[in-house]
Amino acid sequence: MTFDSRPPGSSRRARRTVLTIAALSGALLVTACSPSSSGSTGAGAGGDGKVTLTVWSWRVEDEAAYKKIFDTYEKAHPTVNVDFKAFKATEYNKILATGLAGSSGPDVPQVRSYGQLQGTVASKSLLPLDGKVDLSGWDENVVASAKGKEDGKTYSVPLARQTVQMFYNQGLFDKFGITAPTTWEQFIAGNDKLMAAGVTPIAVGAKDDWTLPIVHEVLAGSRFGGKAFQPEVLAGKKSFTDPDWVASVKVVGDLEKYMPKNVTGVAQTDAQTLFSAEKAAMIPGGSFDLSVLQKANPGMKIGIFQVPPAPGSPSGSSATTAGWADGNFAVSARSKHPNEATELVKWMTSKEFGQMVNDDIKQISAVPGVEPTDPLLKQMSDNYTNSGSPYLLLTDFRYGAPSGTDLLGKGLQQMLLGSKDATGVSQDLDTGVKAWFKPSA
Template sequence: MKRNVVILLLIALVASASVFAAGTAEQSTAAQKEKTVLEFWTWRPEDVDFYAKQIAKFEMENPDIKVVQTAYKNTEYNTILAASLSGGSGPDVFQGRAYGGLATFADSGFLEPLEQWMPELKNYSPTALLGATSPTDGKIYGSPAVSQTVFMYYNIDVYKKLGLSIPKTWNELIANFEAVSKAGYLALGNGAKDGWTLETMLGGMGPGFYGSTDFYNAVVAGTKNFQDPAFIKMIEKMKSLTKYMPNMYMGIGYDDMRSNFINEVSPHLIAGSYEAAYFRTQNPNLNFGIFAVPGEKATDPAYVSVYADMNFAMNANSKNKDAAVKFLKFLSTKEFGKAVVTEMKMVTSVPGVDASADPFIARVLELQKNATPYLFLVGFRYNQPTGSSLWQAAAQGVMAGTLTPAEAAKQIQDGIASYYKPFQK
């Protein structure tokens, strides 16, 4: 009798445990179902770990939201994103381009205007907001993320070894190239396979020769054009650098360029501020510095090109806009902005972040005292053919020897004049 009672009690306990377990499983499944899943896309696979860390912080603060990060190669990103958005799907939140790149998506109805969702955008600088605003309707379609600066990276250890100093004139820069070449190094790591890297080269070495901001303002106004003698002279200067670039430089792409510098094959690379964190990750022992490429005379300001590089945007067709706004607001906090500075080594656009504590960023900000707009990206990427696409094709022609600098300048001018009214007067 006692044995039967014990057996009945055990059966009851097992049944209760099963019911409880089933209930717990159902609750767990329900909790999972209640989570809002946000798709977040970027064009920087090298920053996946950084964003994973930031997403984890966001999810701790917002346990009802799960963020799934997808990173695409930068050269493929725009095509994949455009195809996805035009099909009515795509990510909820994503890294969006600036200036004309933003305007194209906004004018197509793919982006959600953000002022009604994020009144704090009014606190951003006018310069940062310029890259996030469509010139068509004047609405803000992105939360400004970072700005970039283009300059010369150099290997400090090689400079010390050879007794070189930061050049104050173009001739001193060429003398440094000659010195490192004689020492067995590749003087300049840049290549010309990828057209966009020649736009980077323009931004890094060109402003001091074509006239920097004065020239930019004049061509935007139409009082000067790209057949200006100073602009042609700048192209000639760029062509002269091929002597110091790798053999078969027309076959040297972006990854090869970075490898040349990271592996200390070359002590010089014209590139953007966005490279610094990647360099440190790939070679923690790489001792590098930066300087602005000088002009002809020591008294000439050494300019760097600056541009708003990235905005965080929301898909106009997102079904999770409330959750997406929470994530956008997180990406606009001072805490996130500080992490961008200290971990990614980039200049954040978030207002109120003290970036000067990081030595590299402090140096970037010092060089920005002689900043000028990144010519074609800021001024001429709003219509087709864009100034950037025209420059990239023409510059590749010059570097390959199929176009003269004057022919390249005419090709650029004619392309932009086909739609740009100030050039049609």
């Protein structure tokens, strides 16, 4: 059979179009890698003789608070204007990398902490602040968030300390005659009582893998030894296949029966809704979750506690609050006003700034000696000061890929899905981080 007309959709032009689309779609992905061209930061002196400092942040929700804070700074420094710009958190890393390499970047960028700061440091995008800001007397774990791993120099000023702990609904606890537990037996008895009453004891959003290392820290931080485990694993004396670490991973699996049904299908927002709707009595979470939970149900009285050590915890191990620092501010190496920018970040080490971080941004300031006014934030801060430990996988195992938090998040999901046991999860974590981690010893 022959046809005179060309079959539909068969023209050469159509084929060329398809190939062009193929080329361009791949090209667009390739282009996504492209840092912008070089230049210098656009901030400058205005017509009024004032110096304008551009500050970038990923905290869109705190824009009003930051403007209030920088108004205070401008009053004390009449020759300086602070232009605060906030970007969507999920886009911020890309925007900042481009901004710092290009011509229109910030003078004072908010930068990531610990491992995620290292790419920015390696680009030589930030000015070292040693000798310019004084972080002596600050928590060692907090200061580590601001340093370059290779050269040990300080590149930023930590803004806030984040802590993780168990939030609980005080009304539900009272209703069922439960008090914040101080022993593991009390903790389990409380869970059993809630479950028997048809209340989900612990809301967990295991669909979002990033939440699971936090859940592990809250439920089992003391089971692997908390603070004492850090120097051992960093020195190579212990690894993530250590029996105490493996047992701590197993604790999460053992407590799955107290979590929502089909927990790997439950998103973190669903878990928070379960808690706010008073269908779940507890939720492991960070200090950054407090305002979210308070706003979701203003009538609910929220308490916090440290989960007591599980049976078999290393001797001397006690309930702990894991923490880390984030929201750090730095000075761009391309800033046209490095002195004024440095002066601004130096002010961020003051108690005046720290108090505003507590009161206006509602975070636990990293500045030592500054007390949060919110009673729960104060309790979190005190818990960290008295019995704190580093959120190990974030503070020390995010300096390479795959990161410790990614590996444990995925591994815990596999354990909750039944495809791996605690030993397998711990082994994968150990093997994964060894791709880049070298013990200090």
